[in-house]
Amino acid sequence: MxxxxxxxxxxxxxxxxxxxxxxxxxxxxxxxxxxxxxxxxxxxxxxxxxxxxxxxxxxxxxxxxxxxxxxxxxxxxxxxxxxxxxxxxxxxxxxxxxxxxxxxxxxxxxxxxxxxxxxxxxxxxxxxxxxxxxxxxxxxxxxxxxxxxxxxxxxxxxxxxxxxTLSTQAAVPTTVADPPTPMAGTHRTANEQRLVQALREKDKEVKRLRRELNALSGQHQQQALDLAAALHGWDDAKALAATAKAEHTALQTQWEARVTQRVTALLDERLLPWLRPAEALADEVAALSGSHHSLLQQADALLQRQAAHDRLHGLRSQLRTELQACHEAHARLEQARHDALRPLPELWPLAQRLQARIEQIEQRLQDPAPAVTSAPTHPLLAQIEQTLAAQQTLDGVADVRQALQASATLGWLQGPALAQAYALVDQASVRLYAQVSMAPSGEHYSDWWRVLPLRALQTALAQGHNASLLVDGHNVLYTQVANFRPWYEQGQPGAPAREQLTRLLLAVAQRYPTLHIDLWFDGPVLSESTRAANLRVHFSGGQGSDRADARILAHLHHLQVAVPAQLRLLVTQDQAQATQAEHAGAWVLAPAELLWWLRPRA
Incomplete structure (x- = not known):
């Protein structure tokens, strides 16, 4: 106080x-x-x-x-x-x-x-x-x-x-009386008048202060009543808050139950179309009878497949001939550069490019052949191989590939087994392609290539056509854990894993100059780097997960307008992103198919 x-x-x-x-x-x-x-x-x-x-x-x-x-x-x-x-x-x-x-x-x-x-x-x-x-x-x-x-x-x-003394002269009054009123006809002095006026002013001030005191007392009482009402209202508000909290908890429980029910319905709606081909494949494998071909027919079919494969990837004899020609050209360039008094500036860069090509051919000749044709070890691979051998049309091979995508989503096939399954699909598509001698034109592609995008890409590159390949890097790294686990950091794909994926794409970019590759990663800062003339690495910028999705789709829409006749592929296992990419005119390639294609080869 x-x-x-x-x-x-x-x-x-x-x-x-x-x-x-x-x-x-x-x-x-x-x-x-x-x-x-x-x-x-x-x-x-x-x-x-x-x-x-x-x-x-x-x-x-x-x-x-x-x-x-x-x-x-x-x-x-x-x-x-x-x-x-x-x-x-x-x-x-x-x-x-x-x-x-x-x-x-x-x-x-x-x-x-x-x-x-x-x-x-x-x-x-x-x-x-x-x-x-x-x-x-x-x-x-x-x-x-x-x-x-x-x-x-x-x-x-x-x-x-x-x-x-005063008491002896006059009785002292026990109460204070009012001041005597002057008699009529008497006159006050100026000093008395001033005192009377001052007394009246003081009396007015006392009355005014008394009125203010009464008003303040009434205000205080009213405030006390308002406070009591506010306290009562506070108690009512607390009771209402408790009731509202209980109702909110009940509504939240109902909402979560309805969301779970709706998500389950949507998953069933989205997954059933993918599960039906897998179920059909299982039924076909169970009902497949053991039909056998003669050894000559099997040998002839195998040779045709190998011939089609060789037309796409070349032969070792061709590489050796090219290697010898490169050595001879490189020697002539070196000789000219040393003998010339004023050598042309283009001699040295061309000699370096020839040397790089020589090293690349020697590396390819030293690499062992991929073990794609080895006997399958996974129980489902044998059934898939038998089903593919029984297919006589590319549409049947496309159905098997669609069933593989559903199997990958459900986790039935993963890692090397999934890559080997896609290799079997590729071999079957090569065999049927060689049989029917069907190839896409230079400007447009047939609808059946859409369900066999890897074969369409390989065919377009073999014919020298331009193609665009967009890769969702983080989707590949997170879905293909078995292939990139050695480069993980604390259980997550960091910079080493991104660099390993970039090296794999750089090798295929050097192998196919007409293939334009855009590799996208989620990152807080928007940036872009060029690793090769036809390989660019992007970071999306922004916040949150799946930040690169919007930029990938925007790039696909740009390509749809700029080069509508060019083959465009997106590598992702995100079904929502794949659907949006197909609406933009692109074809979707599974990450496992991409990694099988990027594997080291002879």
Missing amino acids: NIDDQPVPALVLQAWKQSIAHATPAAIQKLVGQHKELGAGYRVGKVDIKVACTRIQHQLGLLAELPPAYRALLRQTTLADGWVSVLSQQALERWAAPLCHYFGTLALVAALYLDEREAVRHLAVQWLEQPPGQAPHEAPAPEALQAAAQGLHAECAPLWAHLH
């Missing part, structure tokens, strides 16, 4: 609390009537006096400012009304020591703090710091009381004598 912007000392506050016990019941009831919170739990006028005193004492320790009603009660229970208010500041200063010895320093200071005069309240602060009598916490001694009484009697002796 503060008075004059200064905190009230704890000793003074304690003296006020103790003085409340000496208040009359009428004064207590009056204060309770003005502050309704003191009578909470009791009917009006029926509050228990002891309970009210305890509440008033408790409130004194909580109030920030002393309300007028509290101040009036404390003035009645302390020396404020009986002594301090009737003495001038000079009298208090003159009689400080006797008064403090007689009443006690703490009791007198507690009364001074309640005075309306600011100078008297400052006097209380001084006396508390430098007591004119005993210390505030000490009780007056009997000798000090006697000496203080004698001192007060001596100081007040002239007053007592003057009062005695």
